[in-house]
Amino acid sequence: MYSILVATNFSRTSDNAVLYSASLAQLLNIKLVLFNAFKLPIHASNARISATSMDALIESTKEKLRKQALKLSDKFKIEVEYQCSYLDFELEIDSILKLYNSKFLVMGMSAKSLEQNLVGNPTTTLISMKNFPVLAIPVNAKFSGIHKILFACDVMSDVPLRTLAKLRRVAIQLKSEVTVFYVEKKINELKSENKAYENIEKGLENVTYFYKKVNSDAVIKVIEKEIVKSSFDMLVMMPKKYGFWESIVHRSKTRVMASGINIPLLSIPIE
Structure with missing residues (x-):
């Protein structure tokens, strides 16, 4: 157990x-x-x-x-x-x-702050450094069940089945429905990418899930609006690992989200 x-x-x-x-x-x-x-x-x-x-x-x-x-x-x-x-x-x-x-x-x-956006906090540091899932709980979040999960991603083809399996287990245990929030591409384009679409179909087998399409360059703002609009109970993101020089110039979307959303964030690193 x-x-x-x-x-x-x-x-x-x-x-x-x-x-x-x-x-x-x-x-x-x-x-x-x-x-x-x-x-x-x-x-x-x-x-x-x-x-x-x-x-x-x-x-x-x-x-x-x-x-x-x-x-x-x-x-x-x-x-x-x-x-x-x-x-x-x-x-x-x-x-x-x-x-x-x-x-x-x-x-x-902690609550969102300029300092956190610039240098992060202990939670975002672990998200960026470690290879295990981290569930970050905002200071004002209260538990009332986890019925709706928002899985936000922008490059579905990079998510392997074994990583999706972790999300599947979470959803089944919590009896939650999952909304796959695919930013930057239309759903018919996603379906045309056979491997990406098939991974979702297999990875979330026996889970109630939906697709939502959004065309936007402001990924983080769009995700935040969707959380408020549809009253999700948890956000799931799967951060990618970057090399040393990439990490200096690249701001992880997961790390930025972890510094100031109002619902729990489950970060599942891509293996």
Whole structure:
């Protein structure tokens, strides 16, 4: 049995992601795991505190996690575990996912800001760096079921079947319908690209899905308008990996969307 792994640092943003994850775990009847990558406060680090004092800080964090886990377990009637590590989050997260058999990581997502658009945030950094799915939860998002999923893409021929299979599993488990939002090309052009169209047919087998066509150069704005217009519960995007020099000049649509939408974003990296 797999679990849901959610990162928390006890902030308002991460607390909301934890509550959303608990509701999702309750719906799927699976275990929830709280994960905190412990970091010393700046003043403590500068003071070079003793090993005993550092242990006390770590134990204090573990106690916070324990209390939070108990409350969640009682409220949502689910199994909740917790993990606290004094290690770099980005280095540790892969092994933690494997340890708890978690298929994706849940993280809180701050409100949109100019700084985030320029340099990103921890959530967008993981989306761009890692090869596992990340579910980003906006600070104001509340769980009310996931009935409608918007799958936004612009190059369908680049999406392999095994990547689409992950979206298929999510949709089936949540009993959601999927709208394939294909930007930049008309649907009859998509059908003419046999491989691309066949991949969608096979990849989303047994899933209720629809196509929507939009001809626009302003991809991100069009996606945002569609989210508001049709009241979707989740946005799914599949970011492509770029080389070093490409990454400097290319702004990932998934990364930009992750810095300021109002519904959860599930990022599934293309394998």
